[in-house]
Amino acid sequence: MERPRPGRYHRSPLSEPALERVTSADGTSIAIWRSGEGPPLVALHGVTIDHTAWDGVRPRLERARTLLAVDRRGHGASGEGGAEYSLAHEVADLLAVVALLDEPVDVVAHSYGGLVALEAALTSDRIGRLIVYEPSIDDDPEFPGVVARVVELVRRGEDEQAAVTLLVERSGVPPDAVDAVRELPLWPILLRGVQALPREGAAMVGYRFDPSRFQRLATPTLVLVGEESPGWRREAMTRLQTTLPQAELRILAGQGHLATHTAPELLAEEIVSFLERQ
Secondary structure: OOOOOHHHOOOOOOOOOEEEEEEOOOOOEEEEEEEEOOOEEEEEOOOOOOHHHHOOOHHHHHOOOEEEEEEOOOOOOOOOOOOOOOHHHHHHHHHHHHOOOOOOEEEEEEOHHHHHHHHHHHHOOOEEEEEEEOOOOOOOOOHHHHHHHHHHHHHOOOHHHHHHHHHHHOOOOOHHHHHHHHOOOHHHHHHHHHHHHHHHHHHHHHOOOOHHHHOOOOOOEEEEEEOOOOHHHHHHHHHHHHHOOOEEEEEEOOOOOOHHHHOHHHHHHHHHHHHHHO
């Protein structure tokens, strides 16, 4: 299958969504970007990015749903939060967003955002359906080393090299595509987002997926994985799908971890199709 090439990283021109805010349990201001019309769909991004991660899929989703794209704490227009940080803080942020709505809400989430969404669904009955694209439940044996290298680069003020390291070693961006990524509006967002990677990376490294906790999660769930993602990630997504009582697994043909940018139309169709058939 074709690997992501420089020309495939793009961002569609769109009108700006409306900014709203909610205050999380610890007082952190969380930004929400609302657009479209129809039943609500909350979108949660991964590491080193913000709500604009969903710009590629937004045109399709807006035709059927009210999209509420969240800036996680420390990203975009949201507050940094206090010195203390944990996955539980991120879960509380998502639950604060969901609590704004009068009905159970569907959630789509990517990477670390997917882990946050899975944990939130365990603690709240306000999440109706869940779509997780390669949530960070993994077991990548190389990831602790990647995090350590990125943390050291950030400490030395080498944010650009830290972002490149994460893109290539974690997200699977081909090295010859990095220069193309540097030319995108995405690049300055990555440089800001990499500042949050030390604390988020520590949370991911310390996380252990416990199937016994998730066997009771009856939320209808779509698990998405890229066909070109590494074997350990495909195995992790298969394990997640078989653990959840009401889950299906779909493979994104020709994609890895960044279909939000390399194949947004394909990703959007998978999301909409799942919501329409459930």
